[in-house]
Amino acid sequence: MNIKSSLTIKFTAIVAGILFAFSVFTYEFSEIFRENEFTDRLRNVSRNVVVNYLEKEELTPSILKLMFEKQLNRFPQEKLIIADENHEVIFSSRPIQETEVKLLQNLYKNTGDFEVNNQDTEYCAYMVPHESHTFYVVSSAIDVAGQGKLKFLRILLVILNIVSIIIAAISGWYFSKQALQPIKNVISEVDLINESNLHQRVSEGNGKDEIANLAIVFNKMLERIEKSFAFQKLFVANASHEFRTPLTVMKGQIEVLLLQKRSEPEYLKTFASLQEDIQSLIALINGLTELASANADFPNITFQTVSIVEVLMDAKEDLVKRKPSYKITLDWGDIPEEEDQIQTYGDYSLLKSIFSNLLDNACKFSKEAQCWVRIKFNKLDFEIDIEDKGAGISETDLPHVFQAFYRSNETRIVPGYGIGLSLVKKTIELHKGEIDIKSKKGIGTLVRVLLHNNYISK
Secondary structure (H helix, E strand, O other): OOHHHHHHHHHHHHHHHHHHHHHHHHHHHHHHHHHHHHHHHHHHHHHHHHHHHHHOOOOOHHHHHHHHHHHOOOOOOOEEEEEOOOOOEEEEOOOOOHHHHHHHHHHHHOOOOEEEEEOOEEEEEEEEEEOOEEEEEEEEEEOHHHHHHHHHHHHHHHHHHHHHHHHHHHHHHHHHHHHHHHHHHHHHHHHOOOOOOOOOOOOOOOOOOHHHHHHHHHHHHHHHHHHHHHHHHHHHHHHHHHHHHHHHHHHHHHHHHHHOOOOHHHHHHHHHHHHHHHHHHHHHHHHHHHHHHHHOOOOOOOOEEEEHHHHHHHHHHHHHHHOOOOEEEEEOOOOOOOHHHHEEEEOHHHHHHHHHHHHHHHHHOOHHHEEEEEEEEOOOEEEEEEEEOOOOOOOOOHHHOOOOOOOOOOOOOOOOOOOHHHHHHHHHHHOOOEEEEEEEOOOEEEEEEEEEOOOOOO
């Protein structure tokens, strides 16, 4: 069953339930009102007869019966029975039936008035005190007019319920169709989007209701898919290019080596060159693997409390061990006494990789392979500035430095693949941090990393 049919059925069922409850309430209330009104009238009429009979001693039962039949016979099948305190029936307008006998017996036992309904006949049983005596009265009649009105009300309610339910069903179908039309439009627009036109977006309507929120979510998903496709194409294109270059060089070296017999030093020189190329390929493969993992938001990372001081110290020591020519100066400023202010919540290995990349870039592109690191501890975060006195980055290249595989003309002479800063940015964003680069051509570059400390990073 589709949503439109389901909504129509549910709406109709709710309306039908409300109408049924209202109809039952209306009918029952009308029935109670009719019964009370009729019994009150019946009691009042019969009470007048009884009072006249008791106050006028000259009225014999036969005369009272004639007067009752001629003057007070206002209801169909009306009947009046009077009994004295000795339980003797002193007047009955018609022969007494078994039902009236039982009512009189109940009235003798009770001390209050009561009403009984037997099929269509309404009975009133009550006591009338007169002087020092008590008389028992049972009056009855059939409320033909009231029952007719109730029958008409039943028919009217049934017809109104049927018509109302039909109208509710039609209205529910129409309104559900109108309500679901925006979803149908979204589905139609999404159905037209494929891998060749991922730039298209779904109309967001008024941008305020639930359908608009759905469209916004779809557009965000399409944006992520588009970026994934773009990254995939870029990854394949650049990876192919980056692999082709060292493999072509290696192939050329081997072909030259095989042209003729070489001396042992020449073989060793070629093998050493091939080893460097293989190391370069391994570094490229590792970088591509990390880049692919970064675009998948690092599915296997483990977050824990990490000291930013230890991360920077370890990153510096490992880098200097690998490249002894690097000169890295750490300026800690005022280290807080509270441990939470020097700790962050993150993955130690990824954070260490961030600063290893940044320190390596700073030294690699600076004069004398030197950089300076300053850390400023704030109450809720800390800022790490990494500065070098290198050639700097041009204004045209600066917006693209975080793009994977991007390398400016000046940096192509330096070994690398343009992967590092892209990894750095994604990793910092994963840690809910920020990174900013400021650079001036011929003066140097300042990289600022902002990470939250343990007060708010969790």
